[in-house]
Amino acid sequence: MPVQTAEFTAPASEAQLERLAARLRERNFEAVIVDDAAAARKAVLERLPDGSEVHAAKSKTLEDLGLAQELMESDRHDFLRRTYFKMDRNTQAREMRKLVAAPDFMLGSVNAVTEAGQLVEASASGGQMGPYSAASGKLILVVGSQKIVPDLDAALRRIREYVTPYEDARLRAQMGIGTKLARVLILEQDFMPGHTTVILVKEPVGY
Helix, strand or coil, rough: HHHHHHCHHHHCCCCCCCCCCHHHHHHHCEEEEEEHHHHHHHHHHHHHCCCEEEEEECCHHHHCCCCCHHHHHHHCCEHHHHHCCCCCCCCCCHHHHHCCCCEEEEEECEEEEECCCCCCEEECCCCHHHHHHHHEEEEEEEHHHHHHHHHHHHHHHHHHHHHHHHHHHHHHCCCCCCCCCCEEEHHHHCCCCCEEEEEEEEEEECC
16 A cells, blocks of 8 residues: 655645746746636636547546546537547557547646656556647646655655555556556656646645
8 A cells, every 4th residue: 555644645835836836837837726626627627628629547636526527428528538438449449549649638637746847647558648748739737736746756756655556556446456657757848838737736636
């Protein structure tokens, strides 16, 4: 089970969030600070035009916000997971990969964000990393303030000591299989403004 320490789970102060938002903007990321999960959900939906093509990473944060379920059940957007889950992995694997490789809007979170504004994501499959890095038209990340860490070393330690054990235990309970730490992506900055929005949530969301 994950290490339970305030280092990885305690919310940040408003001053920390304001400093981080400034650092993110210096890196060409749009940064928005909201109070709680409900405000984060509203901020995401406001950025998704009606009828737009939307994909979402598998994310405990999006689950906590109720966004994954809402997008799956609503016809307001072309939510690619609705189509994806109807396809046959044995006969349509290529079509499934291509369907979600370059969405107009990509939603998700990251496992850690440094005080300097570096966004760090880990994955077993790496399926979200193409859209996170460059392939999506727009990227919207929702990040609970408990994910702020001092530097990249602390980010990797959070992933190894807290995030991976938590996800492994969660998947074993839900599906009977664990996870692996196979991919790590660091978003240092956007080349130009306009691709990535980071919604910083004062209260902890996700893990």
